[in-house]
Each structure stands twice: as structure tokens, then as C-alpha cells.
Amino acid sequence: MASNAQSQTLLVAAFDFGTTYSGYAFSFRDDPNKIQTNQNWYAGGGASRLVSLKTPTSVLLNPKGEFDKFGFEAEDKYATLAEDDEHHGWRLFRRFKMVLHNNEHLTKDVTVEDFSGKQMTAFPLFVMSIKYLREHLLKAVTTQKIGLEETDILYVLTVPAIWDDNAKRFMRDAAIEAGVDPNRLKLALEPECASIWCETLDMDVKGAVAIQGSQYMVVDLGGGTADISVHERKPDGTLKEIYKASGGPWGGIYVDENYMKMLNKLFGEKALTDLRKTEMNDYFDVTREFEHKKRSFDTDITKQILVRISASLRDLAEMNCSKSLEERISSLKVRENAITTRGKDKLKIDTTVVQSWFKRPIDRLIQHLKSLLAEPKIKSVQTVILVGGFGESPYVQERMRNEIPDVRLIVPADAGLVVLKGAVRFGHNPAIVSSRVMKYTYGTRVYDTFDEQKHPEEKKVWINGKWWLDKCFKVYVRVNEEVRVDQQVTRKNIPASEITHTPVYRTTQENPEYVTDSGCELLGTVELENSTDIPYEQQRLVTTFMFGDTELLVKMKNTITGKQAYMTFECSK
Structure with a gap:
């Protein structure tokens, strides 16, 4: 910007x-x-x-x-x-x-x-x-x-x-x-x-986040993902990231999927498909009501939840299956009376069944948080701030408090809006974040002088009367390295042709040697046109990586001609 x-x-x-x-x-x-x-x-x-x-x-x-x-x-x-x-x-x-x-x-x-x-x-x-x-x-x-x-x-x-x-x-x-x-x-x-x-x-x-030197973890738990960062408040009031961002696909939609799997078993795939086709308002009412039940689910308050199932879904199921709903419930692998019917359009479901829908995403989240909190760099972190729509769930909060008892869990009011409101503040003052930790090692593909004593034979190429080592990974910044938001890393070289084509790579390895190493990935390319009127050896190229901001920027400039170009991402093509 x-x-x-x-x-x-x-x-x-x-x-x-x-x-x-x-x-x-x-x-x-x-x-x-x-x-x-x-x-x-x-x-x-x-x-x-x-x-x-x-x-x-x-x-x-x-x-x-x-x-x-x-x-x-x-x-x-x-x-x-x-x-x-x-x-x-x-x-x-x-x-x-x-x-x-x-x-x-x-x-x-x-x-x-x-x-x-x-x-x-x-x-x-x-x-x-x-x-x-x-x-x-x-x-x-x-x-x-x-x-x-x-x-x-x-x-x-x-x-x-x-x-x-x-x-x-x-x-x-x-x-x-x-x-x-x-x-x-x-x-x-x-x-x-x-x-x-x-x-x-x-x-x-x-007090947990604004005091100088305070360190804390933020867990943003939304519909799709858990997104986790660890921050420290610096003396000047800015935020410093002290551990690279991590997380995974452990959001609320996976609870929804488990609920729909149960409905599938109870009413049959055809009945649910037909409901989506013929009674779509009923289908949306079923999913929206469950969203409300999911967010408010609290084992301290209730031992069962009551969910409305449309009468049309039950009718569709009975058209396609000879067994009654009660018979289909008894065939599920749940304890007796854990799921019962209430009239024609309601199911009463025991909390043990509901908890099983939460189990997989929350187990994975908690396992990940425990391993993170054991990392030497963040062992002093004693506060976890939980935000996001799924983070509003009392059951999620209860699991985290019970299974990670050594940290203080803070859930701000309106946790689902915290990110949105913070984004507005960030826009007014982006400098509030001063440094971040790199998730990848970044660099470019370059040629190096070939040494037959230490370099593999298949890597050498003949250029301008000399053997060169091809596909070398020239590192600009390494994974886990802390970088300022305004930090720039530059490298200088001389063009070898009319068009300088520089591929940009990344990897989670700390010390990659070649861009062909396992885990190395092409991120994008920079293409710069050089002058054909000036000898190439008299021209100078400066490649600059601008790190630390929310987005990576890579720029190449010919300092003799003044021309410059930016990296084109692979996904933009």
C-alpha cells in the first residue's frame, strides 16, 4: 500500500x-x-x-x-x-x-x-x-x-x-x-x-495483551480453520510475532459434517438429497438451526439437545426405507436412548453423541496447542486468547480449559467479531505490527561456479566457455527467522541475456542447496528486459525481497537502464 x-x-x-x-x-x-x-x-x-x-x-x-x-x-x-x-x-x-x-x-x-x-x-x-x-x-x-x-x-x-x-x-x-x-x-x-x-x-x-513484554497465543477458530499466532508486546507498544503461524482444518464445519453424516444414516442419502431438491427451505432451516445449537452447546447446562427435523424429511425417508425411524436409530452405534424421537419433527440427542461430533476437530486442535506450548521459544506463554465464531462455543472452551489447565484462557465478548474489528484498527495503524517470523525459506534459482570436487556431475552446465553449477538455491531469508515489517534483502548480479528470467522458490527447509531439493516449490517468477545497446557486463541488476509485511514482494531493477519488474505469482497466471 x-x-x-x-x-x-x-x-x-x-x-x-x-x-x-x-x-x-x-x-x-x-x-x-x-x-x-x-x-x-x-x-x-x-x-x-x-x-x-x-x-x-x-x-x-x-x-x-x-x-x-x-x-x-x-x-x-x-x-x-x-x-x-x-x-x-x-x-x-x-x-x-x-x-x-x-x-x-x-x-x-x-x-x-x-x-x-x-x-x-x-x-x-x-x-x-x-x-x-x-x-x-x-x-x-x-x-x-x-x-x-x-x-x-x-x-x-x-x-x-x-x-x-x-x-x-x-x-x-x-x-x-x-x-x-x-x-x-x-x-x-x-x-x-x-x-x-x-x-x-x-x-x-x-492486561494480558497490552503490558510491555507480555506474551500470549491467539487461536482464531472459525468455520474452516484454526489459525494460531504467538505474540509479544514490545516496549514501544507494537506487536512482535515470536513463533511462526500454524494451525489446520479444525473449524466448525467439521462438526456440521458429522451431524449431517448422522442424518444420512437415520434418513438415508436419497432422502437428504431429495430434501435438498424438493424442500430446500426445510433443508436450510435444519442446517441453520444446527448452527445455533452447535454454537450454544454447553454440557454444564444441558444433558440433551432438541433438534428440529422437517416432517418432509421423515416422509421422504419412509418412502425409501421400510424400517421405521426408531428402528434406524437403534441400528446406530450409540447407547440405548441416546437418540430418541419427540413427535414427528424433533430428535432428542444426548450430549455424549453431540460431543462425538466435536471430537475429531477439537482433539486435533488441543493436540496441536499442547505441542506448541511445549516449544522452547514459547514456554513462557501462559495466556491463550480464543476468538472466531467456533471459538464462541462453550463446549470448545470447556475442552480447552480442562485439557490445557496450565494456561489462562480468555474469550473476548463477541468473539466472532473480534478479528473484523481488529482489522479496522489495523488499517488505521498498520505499524502496530513490527515484526513477524518467517514460515518459509525464500530464495531464487541461480548459477554458481562448478567445483568437480564437491558438486554432482549432473548439475553442471556449459555457459559462455565455462562450467557452471545449475539450479542452486540462493537464500534471501530462512524459515523461523524474525524479520521487521519493513525489512529488505537485496542481491546484486549481472545480466547474461536480453531477458533476465528469475524463478523465486520457497521451502520449509532451513538450508536448501538446490531448487530441486525435496519440498522446494516454485512461487513465482520475475522477468526483466535488459538493454541490448549496453554490454551486459556493464549492466547491474538488483533483486530485492521485501519481507515482514502481510504479503511478500519481490522486485528486480536494472540500475543502468532504470527498468524494473515485480514477481508474478504462479496462481496469478
């Missing part, structure tokens, strides 16, 4: 593009901590009480493939069309953000499935979603401040800290395609945003 864009900012607007839900928040420069969120997301099925400040990350396309609706409106319209059998050709996409997690060869051609299982390229869906949120936001802010121009706005887009560079670039490219000025766009790491917002909370929370 250009520094002059920061100085001209009158308003900071942040988008939280989540796996399950999305939303935005904003505040004006003259009162940065007075953060406003949209209050009006509305679910037609009466489930608006669940997530009134966010709306589902769902996109509806019309039969021409054009954007029609987003969020609750998208799901409700699709369901209404289906009721009248008019949904043919319409396409609904939900929860497609997870395609960016752990996608090793991410490109803009990556595809996702719509509600009926048909594939489509994901990138346009991200563009449409961000465009919708941006336009919704613009309507909200321009009613408050007459004469506000879009050039007065700085946009912040939150991304998981565990995402790799390609996924971050994918999101940036989508935002730019959606009409956001690239010079007025900042990516923010979600656990850092949580840290930043916690400074503004009551003294109990503030």
Missing part, C-alpha cells in the same frame, strides 16, 4: 470473508475505535438471531451465470425457486473458501462445486462476493458522510495467517478484480487483528 494512500484515508473498511459467514466493519479516521458493523443481515427462516452481524458466504448465479444474490438472500431465493421448481439453471455456491487452504498448486483455474454438485471456476465467485460486500458497504457509509469518495477509503481484507503466499495473492487479485484500488488495499492476518482489538477491551483482557 502506498504511504500517501494511508495519509489520505478518511475511513477504513474491513472485510471478513469467512468459510461459513462473511461481514464487514468500518470506522472513520476522526474516531477509529467507534467501529460499526452492518446490523441488517436477515434470514427469511427466522434464523437471523444466529448471525445478525454476518451473513452466509453463499453466492447465487442466474441461468446466464451472472451474479444474483449473496448471503441469506442467496440461500432463501434459491429455496423459493426450488419450491416452485423454477431453480433449474440457477446455481448456489456455499462454503467455497476452503479451496484456498492447503492447495499446493493453487491457480485461478481451481474449481468448486455448486449446491447440486456441478463444478465451476472458483475465482469469479470470490470476485463477486467481494464486489457485493464492497457495494453493500459503500451504500452504508455514504448515507453517513455526504461527499465521501471511494478514494477516501482504505480497504482491509482479512486472511488466515496460516495461508501461504499464493492464497493471499489469490484474494488480493480477486479484490482488485472486484474494483478495489490495489493502492488502497491492505491484507491483514486474522490472529494479529484479534490481538489488536483485545487492546481496547476491559482491563482483564487488556
Whole structure:
């Protein structure tokens, strides 16, 4: 982001593009901590009480493939069309953000499935979603401040800290395609945003994160992922990352999957598929109600939960299966009376069954947190701050308190909005984060002088009358190294041809020798045109890696001609 864009900012607007839900928040420069969120997301099925400040990350396309609706409106319209059998050709996409997690060869051609299982390229869906949120936001802010121009706005887009560079670039490219000025766009790491917002909370929370030298872990537990960072408060008040970001696919959607697997066993795959086709409003009501039950599930308060199942689902099941629902319940591997019927449209489920749905993602999260807290670098960390929509779950909190008793667990109020609000503060003051820890070793592919005594024969190449060692990994920064947000590393060399083609690589290895080593991955390339009028040996190239910010930037400049070029990410091609 250009520094002059920061100085001209009158308003900071942040988008939280989540796996399950999305939303935005904003505040004006003259009162940065007075953060406003949209209050009006509305679910037609009466489930608006669940997530009134966010709306589902769902996109509806019309039969021409054009954007029609987003969020609750998208799901409700699709369901209404289906009721009248008019949904043919319409396409609904939900929860497609997870395609960016752990996608090793991410490109803009990556595809996702719509509600009926048909594939489509994901990138346009991200563009449409961000465009919708941006336009919704613009309507909200321009009613408050007459004469506000879009050039007065700085946009912040939150991304998981565990995402790799390609996924971050994918999101940036989508935002730019959606009409956001690239010079007025900042990516923010979600656990850092949580840290930043916690400074503004009551003294109990503030004391844990704002005192000089305090070290703490932030666990951002959303619908798709657990995203974990460890921070230290420096004497100047800025944040320093003291351990590289980590996490995994342990979010709330995996509990939903387990619940749907149970319904599958009880009612049959065909009945659930038919429900999605013929009674879609009922299907959405079932999933939205479970979202509420999941978030409020607390073993201290209740021994059973009551979930509504549509009568139409039961009817569909009975059409396809000769066994009664009670018989199908008894065939499940649960203890007697753990699941019982209540009338025609309710199931009473024992907490032991509900706990089993949470088990896999929460077991993995807790196992990971225990191994992290045993690391020598963060052994002094005694506070864990839990945020994110899934982090609001009392049962998740209970498991963490019981199984990691040596740390103090803090759950801020409105944990699902903490990241979004912190992102707005970050936009007003990005310098609040002063250093980060590298997740990868970064470098370029270069030639080195060949030494037959120590280098393998197959690596040598003949260039300009001399043997050279090919495919060497020239390291610019190493994994686990702490770097300042403004840190730059430069290397100088001489061009050998009209076009200098420099591949940029990364690896989790600390000391890679060759770019062909196991685990080395091509991240992108820099291509720079050199002068043919000046002898190459008289030209000088400077390659600069700009580290420490939320996004990596690689630049190459010919200091004689003045020409320069930036790295093109593989996912951008």
C-alpha cells in the first residue's frame, strides 16, 4: 500500500470473508475505535438471531451465470425457486473458501462445486462476493458522510495467517478484480487483528495483551480453520510475532459434517438429497438451526439437545426405507436412548453423541496447542486468547480449559467479531505490527561456479566457455527467522541475456542447496528486459525481497537502464 494512500484515508473498511459467514466493519479516521458493523443481515427462516452481524458466504448465479444474490438472500431465493421448481439453471455456491487452504498448486483455474454438485471456476465467485460486500458497504457509509469518495477509503481484507503466499495473492487479485484500488488495499492476518482489538477491551483482557513484554497465543477458530499466532508486546507498544503461524482444518464445519453424516444414516442419502431438491427451505432451516445449537452447546447446562427435523424429511425417508425411524436409530452405534424421537419433527440427542461430533476437530486442535506450548521459544506463554465464531462455543472452551489447565484462557465478548474489528484498527495503524517470523525459506534459482570436487556431475552446465553449477538455491531469508515489517534483502548480479528470467522458490527447509531439493516449490517468477545497446557486463541488476509485511514482494531493477519488474505469482497466471 502506498504511504500517501494511508495519509489520505478518511475511513477504513474491513472485510471478513469467512468459510461459513462473511461481514464487514468500518470506522472513520476522526474516531477509529467507534467501529460499526452492518446490523441488517436477515434470514427469511427466522434464523437471523444466529448471525445478525454476518451473513452466509453463499453466492447465487442466474441461468446466464451472472451474479444474483449473496448471503441469506442467496440461500432463501434459491429455496423459493426450488419450491416452485423454477431453480433449474440457477446455481448456489456455499462454503467455497476452503479451496484456498492447503492447495499446493493453487491457480485461478481451481474449481468448486455448486449446491447440486456441478463444478465451476472458483475465482469469479470470490470476485463477486467481494464486489457485493464492497457495494453493500459503500451504500452504508455514504448515507453517513455526504461527499465521501471511494478514494477516501482504505480497504482491509482479512486472511488466515496460516495461508501461504499464493492464497493471499489469490484474494488480493480477486479484490482488485472486484474494483478495489490495489493502492488502497491492505491484507491483514486474522490472529494479529484479534490481538489488536483485545487492546481496547476491559482491563482483564487488556492486561494480558497490552503490558510491555507480555506474551500470549491467539487461536482464531472459525468455520474452516484454526489459525494460531504467538505474540509479544514490545516496549514501544507494537506487536512482535515470536513463533511462526500454524494451525489446520479444525473449524466448525467439521462438526456440521458429522451431524449431517448422522442424518444420512437415520434418513438415508436419497432422502437428504431429495430434501435438498424438493424442500430446500426445510433443508436450510435444519442446517441453520444446527448452527445455533452447535454454537450454544454447553454440557454444564444441558444433558440433551432438541433438534428440529422437517416432517418432509421423515416422509421422504419412509418412502425409501421400510424400517421405521426408531428402528434406524437403534441400528446406530450409540447407547440405548441416546437418540430418541419427540413427535414427528424433533430428535432428542444426548450430549455424549453431540460431543462425538466435536471430537475429531477439537482433539486435533488441543493436540496441536499442547505441542506448541511445549516449544522452547514459547514456554513462557501462559495466556491463550480464543476468538472466531467456533471459538464462541462453550463446549470448545470447556475442552480447552480442562485439557490445557496450565494456561489462562480468555474469550473476548463477541468473539466472532473480534478479528473484523481488529482489522479496522489495523488499517488505521498498520505499524502496530513490527515484526513477524518467517514460515518459509525464500530464495531464487541461480548459477554458481562448478567445483568437480564437491558438486554432482549432473548439475553442471556449459555457459559462455565455462562450467557452471545449475539450479542452486540462493537464500534471501530462512524459515523461523524474525524479520521487521519493513525489512529488505537485496542481491546484486549481472545480466547474461536480453531477458533476465528469475524463478523465486520457497521451502520449509532451513538450508536448501538446490531448487530441486525435496519440498522446494516454485512461487513465482520475475522477468526483466535488459538493454541490448549496453554490454551486459556493464549492466547491474538488483533483486530485492521485501519481507515482514502481510504479503511478500519481490522486485528486480536494472540500475543502468532504470527498468524494473515485480514477481508474478504462479496462481496469478
